[in-house]
Amino acid sequence: MLQLLNVARYLLGMSRGVRMSRLTLAGVIFTGLLSGLAMAALVAVINQLITAGAAPSRRLMWAFAALVVLRPALRLGSQLLLLRLTEHSFYVLRVELCRRILATPMRHLEELGRARLMAALSTDVGQIATAVVLMPQLVMHLAVVVGFTAYLAWLALPLMPVLLAVSVLGWFSFRRAVGKAVEKTALGRELYDQLFQGLRAVTEGTKELKMHGPRRDEFLADFDDVSRRHRREIRHSDVALAWLATWSEMLFFLAIGLFLFVTPAFITLQPGVLASAVLAVLMLRTPVEALNNGLPALAQSAAAIEKVERLTRDLAGRDTGAHSPAVPGAAWRSLELVDVTHGYRREADDERFLLGPLNLRFVPGELVFIVGGNGSGKTTLAKLILGLYAPEGGEVVMDGVPVTDATRDRYRQHFSAIFADFFLFDDLRGVSPEALDRRAGAYLERLHLQHRVRVRDGRLSTTDLSTGQRKRLALLASYLEDRPLYLFDEWAADQDPAFKDVFYTQLLPELRAQGKTVLVISHDDRYYATADRLVRLENGAVAYDGDPNEYAGPLGALEAV
Numbered sequence: 163m164l165q166l167l168n169v170a171r172y173l174l175g176m177s178r179g180v181r182m183s184r185l186t187l188a189g190v191i192f193t194g195l196l197s198g199l200a201m202a203a204l205v206a207v208i209n210q211l212i213t214a215g216a217a218p219s220r221r222l223m224w225a226f227a228a229l230v231v232l233r234p235a236l237r238l239g240s241q242l243l244l245l246r247l248t249e250h251s252f253y254v255l256r257v258e259l260c261r262r263i264l265a266t267p268m269r270h271l272e273e274l275g276r277a278r279l280m281a282a283l284s285t286d287v288g289q290i291a292t293a294v295v296l297m298p299q300l301v302m303h304l305a306v307v308v309g310f311t312a313y314l315a316w317l318a319l320p321l322m323p324v325l326l327a328v329s330v331l332g333w334f335s336f337r338r339a340v341g342k343a344v345e346k347t348a349l350g351r352e353l354y355d356q357l358f359q360g361l362r363a364v365t366e367g368t369k370e371l372k373m374h375g376p377r378r379d380e381f382l383a384d385f386d387d388v389s390r391r392h393r394r395e396i397r398h399s400d401v402a403l404a405w406l407a408t409w410s411e412m413l414f415f416l417a418i419g420l421f422l423f424v425t426p427a428f429i430t431l432q433p434g435v436l437a438s439a440v441l442a443v444l445m446l447r448t449p450v451e452a453l454n455n456g457l458p459a460l461a462q463s464a465a466a467i468e469k470v471e472r473l474t475r476d477l478a479g480r481d482t483g484a485h486s487p488a489v490p491g492a493a494w495r496s497l498e499l500v501d502v503t504h505g506y507r508r509e510a511d512d513e514r515f516l517l518g519p520l521n522l523r524f525v526p527g528e529l530v531f532i533v534g535g536n537g538s539g540k541t542t543l544a545k546l547i548l549g550l551y552a553p554e555g556g557e558v559v560m561d562g563v564p565v566t567d568a569t570r571d572r573y574r575q576h577f578s579a580i581f582a583d584f585f586l587f588d589d590l591r592g593v594s595p596e597a598l599d600r601r602a603g604a605y606l607e608r609l610h611l612q613h614r615v616r617v618r619d620g621r622l623s624t625t626d627l628s629t630g631q632r633k634r635l636a637l638l639a640s641y642l643e644d645r646p647l648y649l650f651d652e653w654a655a656d657q658d659p660a661f662k663d664v665f666y667t668q669l670l671p672e673l674r675a676q677g678k679t680v681l682v683i684s685h686d687d688r689y690y691a692t693a694d695r696l697v698r699l700e701n702g703a704v705a706y707d708g709d710p711n712e713y714a715g716p717l718g719a720l721e722a723v
């Protein structure tokens with residue numbers, strides 16, 4: 163019952179702000195309740211008709227006829243409203259979660275982990291949808307139980323103490339079983355994040371797992387272990403619920419046994435009343451069993467709700483103002499990093515990587531290479547410049563105005579970026595549709611992709627290409643975004659030597675000539691001399707910031723191209 167209230171509370175909360183959905187939920191519960199009561203009333207009337215024998219009253223016959231029509235009509239109404247509600251709440255929940263995720267700072271999402279987000283978006287949202295479907299049905303059954311109990315009280319009040327005693331016995335014994343089932347279901351759900359991590363490894367790490375037998379065996383053994391533990395928790399929950407169903411049935415028979423064999427010694431009832439009471443108790447079994455059967459799904463939904471609520475709490479309050487309308491970046495004059503720092507906390511590590519304090523300044527029309535060894539902090543610096551990370555210390559200042567949580571999303575719109583682990587959309591979303599296909603076609607030629615890919619109505623004909631070609635498509639999207647600042651994180655790493663040359667000696671200078679500022683994270687020291695400026699990071703600090711031709715770092719003097 164507590165779970166029922168819990169889910170009802172959540173559903174009401176979920177539908178907050180969506181007036182129609184809330185009204186629909188109330189409508190579903192109300193019609194469900196009426197339908198249940200109509201069912202109880204129908205049984206009461208049938209009972210009276212049976213006891214009335216050959217000459218039933220007109221009133222009873224009319225009541226029977228009305229209820230026979232009313233009950234299915236209410237049931238149908240409830241089901242139709244329910245369908246509408248399910249679709250709607252499912253949509254609201256999933257879309258709202260996606261919205262919140264996109265409004266959450268990058269660093270926080272990285273800490274939460276992809277597996278947790280995916281499990282919430284797929285499994286938990288599905289489970290909650292199950293609760294939405296189940297709730298009104300359970301309310302209907304609950305209404306039948308209440309109605310039958312009221313009928314029994316009216317029919318044979320002296321039998322009620324017996325029913326009450328059996329119910330109290332049931333309540334105490336059920337509480338433990340239901341508590342255990344809910345606890346085990348929640349434990350099973352906790353393991354689901356780990357299961358999801360494994361499922362990701364199977365789908366995204368297929369090549370690596372196929373190539374390495376011992377790693378595959380160890381992976382499968384671990385996955386097997388987590389799956390087994392998950393199954394064990396769920397089985398414990400199911401076993402507890404199976405006991406509950408059996409015990410519930412035995413309690414019904416106990417009540418009937420007491421009615422038939424014990425109460426006649428103490429109470430005298432009118433003829434036929436005992437038979438009607440026994441019939442009503444038997445009829446009670448169906449809705450009570452339906453309530454019991456609904457509990458496992460409800461317990462799972464409660465665990466899913468708990469997860470989504472926790473995730474929503476974690477995502478809440480960290481909004482970076484991403485709901486403000488984002489406008490493509492306008493003209494700018496200067497971008498400064500003033501004493502900017504960023505650190506990663508790693509529980510398993512004693513050492514904490516600290517970037518900064520960094521002081522850097524960029525102006526329009528600059529081609530800047532950001533270089534340094536692996537792990538020196540280049541990508542972290544890029545995320546700070548792009549506004550994906552908020553600096554822990556210091557500030558990022560554009561045109562003399564510090565970037566704040568409220569303005570960070572707007573600030574980000576000045577940039578177009580391609581990351582080393584980029585994601586390629588199969589359409590050119592968010593780009594001005596004006597002559598899009600023609601402009602895209604021209605860039606495809608520049609990127610030597612005109613024979614592999616076509617753009618029609620802003621959609622790419624394929625993205626099934628080599629990694630280098632996919633990166634060229636990402637560059638195409640980036641060109642079309644036409645932002646004042648560009649950032650490329652090791653873009654050229656997967657390009658063949660000929661196209662690498664085109665990138666460094668033609669494409670980058672062309673962007674600069676258009677007045678763009680281009681920040682390029684690169685290990686291609688052959689091309690450092692093509693930049694206006696070289697920023698070298700070492701262990702999170704700026705080791706060099708100046709003319710690339712004067713740079714004589716660990717790699718020695720630069721070879722000009």
Ligand SMILES: Nc1ncnc2c1ncn2[C@@H]1O[C@H](COP(=O)(O)OP(=O)(O)OP(=O)(O)O)[C@@H](O)[C@H]1O
Binds near residue numbers: 536537540541
């Ligand atoms: N999400 C993260 N969580 C924890 N530590 C991180 C994270 N990302 C990077 N680091 C750590 O921060 C340090 C700097 O990483 P970063 O990716 O900025 O270096 P990089 O210079 O871009 O390296 P590379 O040339 O290998 O791409 C590294 O020690 C890295 O392990």
